[in-house]
Amino acid sequence: MTSSHKPKKQDLPPTAWAVLGLLSFPGARTGYELKKWADSSLRFFYWSPAISQIYAELRRLEQLGYAASERSGPEETRTKRRYAITPEGREALAGWAADTAEAGPPVLKHGLLLRVWLGHLSDPDRLRAMVAEHQERTRAELASVREAMVHAAEVPEWAFPALALRWSERQHLAELELAEALLADIAALAERPEPGSGPHPGPEVEGPGQGGGDAPTPG
Numbered sequence: 001m002t003s004s005h006k007p008k009k010q011d012l013p014p015t016a017w018a019v020l021g022l023l024s025f026p027g028a029r030t031g032y033e034l035k036k037w038a039d040s041s042l043r044f045f046y047w048s049p050a051i052s053q054i055y056a057e058l059r060r061l062e063q064l065g066y067a068a069s070e071r072s073g074p075e076e077t078r079t080k081r082r083y084a085i086t087p088e089g090r091e092a093l094a095g096w097a098a099d100t101a102e103a104g105p106p107v108l109k110h111g112l113l114l115r116v117w118l119g120h121l122s123d124p125d126r127l128r129a130m131v132a133e134h135q136e137r138t139r140a141e142l143a144s145v146r147e148a149m150v151h152a153a154e155v156p157e158w159a160f161p162a163l164a165l166r167w168s169e170r171q172h173l174a175e176l177e178l179a180e181a182l183l184a185d186i187a188a189l190a191e192r193p194e195p196g197s198g199p200h201p202g203p204e205v206e207g208p209g210q211g212g213g214d215a216p217t218p219g
Contacts, residue, residue, distance in 0.1 A: 012060075012096075015049050018042060019057040020066055020085060020093050026157050028070075028082035031055045040148045041161050044141070044168040058083050066092055116182065124190040128183060135179045142172040 022034045022042075029037070031054050038048040049057070061067035066089030072080040085093070096102070112134045119127055145168050152162040 012064075015053050016057045016060055017093065017096050018046070018049060019054055020061055020089055021097075023061075023067055023083055023085040024090060024093055028084040030080050030082055031058060034058075034083070040151065041165065044145050044148065045164055045171070061089065065089070116186075119186075124186055127186050131179050131183050131186070135176060138172055138175050138179065142169065142176075145169050145172060 018038070019034065022037055023029070025037075031051060034054050035048070035051045038054070042048050058067060058069070062069060062083075066086055067083050068086050069081045069083045072082060112130055115122070115130060116127060145165055149162060149165045149169065152158040152165055
């Protein structure tokens with residue numbers, strides 16, 4: 001990467017790189033098409049930008065010379081603007097993708113686990129119900145991931161996105177296993193006596209030979 005790209009690279013947020021990454025695949029696309037592509041790929045392992053974010057980043061990328069656009073032909077009922085990555089944009093994106101220092105550790109924000117952490121304010125039945133709801137959502141997401149995997153397998157240029165989707169499939173399967181283990185943990189915790197509910201030990205009684213005095217002798 002040339003030195004002229006470095007300031008631009010440092011100024012771009014992750015959303016801009018994600019949008020530029022969507023443009024790095026063959027073909028020119030509208031903002032709406034980019035949003036659909038993000039919803040069927042990025043959201044399963046990162047996040048999907050809102051359509052307003054996508055258009056804002058497309059404008060920014062054009063200003064930087066990383067993307068170019070052209071209006072659709074008169075044969076279309078509604079005039080659309082299609083975007084494509086430029087050679088400068090591909091070079092900058094390749095440099096950003098190779099920068100492991102910016103990748104950082106994964107960030108986990110698990111809403112269910114935050115509520116389990118506060119389980120002392122709830123009851124086991126409610127916690128179990130929340131885990132069951134989480135399992136249902138996870139199964140639905142898993143089905144969507146697998147549908148996207150089938151679609152990606154049909155496009156040779158999407159071989160690496162297919163790898164990311166396969167990872168996402170494994171992650172969702174692991175999430176289901178973790179949820180089952182969590183249900184077992186909640187059940188085990190519910191069977192434990194609450195603090196202070198067991199027998200309260202009385203004062204220790206000293207036996208013969210204990211304490212400061214001598215043991216009494218029979219008279």
